[in-house]
Amino acid sequence: MMLEVENLNVHYGAIHALKGVTFHLQEGEIVALIGANGAGKSTTLNTISRLNKPTAGDIRYRGASIVETPPQDIVTKGIVQVPEGRRIFPKMSVVENLEMGAYIFSDRQRIEADIEMVFGKFPRLRERRKQLGGTLSGGEQQMLAIARGLMARPQLLLLDEPSMGLAPIIVEQIFDIIREINQQGTSILLVEQNAQMALSIADRGYVFETGKIVLEGDAGDLLEDPMVKEAYLGGG
Amino acid sequence: MEALRKKIPLTLPQNTVKIIRIIAALLLLALVIVRAIDVAAESQFGADTWLRLSVSGLIIGGMYALIAIGYTLVYGILFMINFAHGEVMMIGTFGGYFVFEAFNAIQVTAADGSQMSFLNANPVIAVFLAFLAGMTIAALSGYFLEKIAYRPLRGAPRLVPLISAIGASIFLQNAGQLLFGPQRRQYINPVVLDRGIGWHVELAGSTVVLTYTGIFSLVLSAILMVGLYVLVQRTKLGRAMRAVAQDKKTAALMGINVDQIISRTFVISGALAGAAGVMWGIHNGLFNYFVGFLPGIKAFTAAVLGGIGNIPGAMLGGMFLGIVESLGPAVLGIDFQLKDVIAFSILILVLIFRPSGILGEALSEEKV
Ligand SMILES: Nc1ncnc2c1ncn2[C@@H]1O[C@H](COP(=O)(O)OP(=O)(O)OP(=O)(O)O)[C@@H](O)[C@H]1O
Ligand SMILES: [Mg+2]
Numbered sequence: 280m281m282l283e284v285e286n287l288n289v290h291y292g293a294i295h296a297l298k299g300v301t302f303h304l305q306e307g308e309i310v311a312l313i314g315a316n317g318a319g320k321s322t323t324l325n326t327i328s329r330l331n332k333p334t335a336g337d338i339r340y341r342g343a344s345i346v347e348t349p350p351q352d353i354v355t356k357g358i359v360q361v362p363e364g365r366r367i368f369p370k371m372s373v374v375e376n377l378e379m380g381a382y383i384f385s386d387r388q389r390i391e392a393d394i395e396m397v398f399g400k401f402p403r404l405r406e407r408r409k410q411l412g413g414t415l416s417g418g419e420q421q422m423l424a425i426a427r428g429l430m431a432r433p434q435l436l437l438l439d440e441p442s443m444g445l446a447p448i449i450v451e452q453i454f455d456i457i458r459e460i461n462q463q464g465t466s467i468l469l470v471e472q473n474a475q476m477a478l479s480i481a482d483r484g485y486v487f488e489t490g491k492i493v494l495e496g497d498a499g500d501l502l503e504d505p506m507v508k509e510a511y512l513g514g515g
Numbered sequence: 516m517e518a519l520r521k522k523i524p525l526t527l528p529q530n531t532v533k534i535i536r537i538i539a540a541l542l543l544l545a546l547v548i549v550r551a552i553d554v555a556a557e558s559q560f561g562a563d564t565w566l567r568l569s570v571s572g573l574i575i576g577g578m579y580a581l582i583a584i585g586y587t588l589v590y591g592i593l594f595m596i597n598f599a600h601g602e603v604m605m606i607g608t609f610g611g612y613f614v615f616e617a618f619n620a621i622q623v624t625a626a627d628g629s630q631m632s633f634l635n636a637n638p639v640i641a642v643f644l645a646f647l648a649g650m651t652i653a654a655l656s657g658y659f660l661e662k663i664a665y666r667p668l669r670g671a672p673r674l675v676p677l678i679s680a681i682g683a684s685i686f687l688q689n690a691g692q693l694l695f696g697p698q699r700r701q702y703i704n705p706v707v708l709d710r711g712i713g714w715h716v717e718l719a720g721s722t723v724v725l726t727y728t729g730i731f732s733l734v735l736s737a738i739l740m741v742g743l744y745v746l747v748q749r750t751k752l753g754r755a756m757r758a759v760a761q762d763k764k765t766a767a768l769m770g771i772n773v774d775q776i777i778s779r780t781f782v783i784s785g786a787l788a789g790a791a792g793v794m795w796g797i798h799n800g801l802f803n804y805f806v807g808f809l810p811g812i813k814a815f816t817a818a819v820l821g822g823i824g825n826i827p828g829a830m831l832g833g834m835f836l837g838i839v840e841s842l843g844p845a846v847l848g849i850d851f852q853l854k855d856v857i858a859f860s861i862l863i864l865v866l867i868f869r870p871s872g873i874l875g876e877a878l879s880e881e882k883v
Contacts, residue, residue, distance in 0.1 A: 330768075350768070354770030371761070379754065383770035427769075
């Protein structure tokens with residue numbers, strides 16, 4: 280098993296944000312976490328990345344617990360998060376942002392080769408390589424955020440709402456690339472409000488509601504589920 | 516409650532405030548110019564005096580700049596003013612002093628058979644080690660200052676670490692006084708770096724001395740500033756520092772050890788302040804535990820002037836402040852002892868009229 284999250288509890292002060300979340304992800308899968316605003320999806324990803332400390336529960340990566348592993352070591356283990364809202368370094372150029380993504384590596388040649396690789400995936404970024412991150416469009420920033428994540432050579436990529444605020448055509452492009460990244464061997468944990476899109480490329484999915492998982496299953500089944508249809512697919 | 520607030524305008528409209536500020540600034544400027552012209556008409560000072568004052572302003576300005584960089588680096592990364600930074604400089608001054616002191620006490624036999632102190636036999640080594648010691652101990656102070664006084668308060672409201680900083684400043688001053696006494700000490704320079712000797716420049720019929728200590732300090736400041744700039748812009752550590760300054764959460768997601776980068780920022784800031792401290796001793800001579808106080812506040816002024824958080828701004832701000840406080844009294848025809856008043860007037864004026872500084876951008880809450 281690649282990732283096992285077991286009975287995860289997270290508090291922000293008095294707020295009980297995660298109330299015993301349990302799920303898993305197999306090597307090679309795309310797993311979607313869907314749910315409304317404030318359900319605890321980002322909290323889950325941030326706790327895996329160890330930006331939050333859980334108050335109870337365990338997270339195991341390839342069998343070993345990582346709840347005590349500091350964030351920088353989570354990245355070196357191959358778990359890389361592309362955060363919600365893209366969080367591009369605004370005063371760094373596109374290339375510098377990509378180099379930040381490769382911070383854990385020091386082999387210059389390899390980094391250069393990886394930059395070429397992500398430019399192959401996102402040709403738009405190559406054209407804007409010298410431009411400051413803060414001046415990119417929303418779609419370009421999302422591409423850069425994913426590209427920057429790839430620079431760390433993830434084995435497990437955590438994507439937090441990659442479709443947020445983007446035009447449908449750009450969302451299509453980005454989801455195509457996510458599928459491509461997965462086919463090239465990276466497992467993906469995908470957090471989305473756009474349940475339709477997420478479930479259409481995912482193998483399995485979990486539905487979050489106020490800090491709990493209320494439903495889980497194969498992506499196809501969830502797409503057909505009356506409750507999911509009602510709540511997340513616009514009434515279907 | 517909301518409705519009540521709307522009825523009573525507690526503050527003047529934004530535009531009115533702006534206009535009043537601009538008018539006040541222009542009046543002030545006019546006053547300064549009129550006064551300066553007045554003084555110039557009396558032509559009290561010759562070109563030699565202006566040259567001497569400018570050079571001494573640059574020298575002190577270089578030291579302010581080195582200290583100001585520390586304020587700006589720390590602010591850029593933690594959004595707090597490290598008010599104990601002047602004391603870090605003081606520790607550097609003592610570090611350099613004790614190296615000279617120790618080397619002065621060691622007698623060696625020179626090549627020609629005469630007895631002399633190690634200090635004078637090997638001035639280059641002595642100066643190098645004085646800076647090494649001053650910078651190292653100041654860097655360590657910065658490191659422990661952050662660990663002890665600031666790190667436990669990470670995430671507390673912004674006023675809290677500020678108070679801790681002021682406390683740390685007072686603590687370090689008192690510790691300095693307790694350890695080394697209140698008396699003023701004199702830096703014992705190697706003979707070749709004696710205070711007062713230097714190159715003689717003839718200007719307008721009189722001689723201006725460009726002191727070796729001053730020119731040495733100025734050159735070293737410039738080298739350290741270029742070095743810092745290269746470090747921040749070109750190295751991996753520098754890139755990590757900029758990333759942490761821009762967005763800590765995302766920096767951590769890149770695999771950056773954020774706490775370690777913060778520590779290193781304090782180490783670098785401390786080393787630069789330590790270098791300024793040793794220069795201060797070598798160039799000015801007299802000092803005691805209180806030596807860091809005024810340069811600390813002035814460097815803070817310089818950092819604000821340049822736009823706090825902005826590194827080139829801190830450098831320019833330091834040089835500018837050094838020159839202004841050196842030339843200011845002569846330009847305005849006031850007593851030279853009033854130079855501190857000029858520095859602090861600038862701080863107050865900048866805070867009123869342009870709190871974001873000369874090069875600074877508007878302070879954004881989003882970074883916090
Ligand atoms: N730093 C924080 N401090 C306090 N409360 C927080 C913090 N971050 C999240 N929360 C709270 O925890 C709960 C879960 O938030 P989370 O961001 O994980 O939701 P989400 O599912 O990602 O929502 P969205 O789809 O809007 O991004 C919310 O009630 C939120 O208000
Ligand atoms: Mg979220």
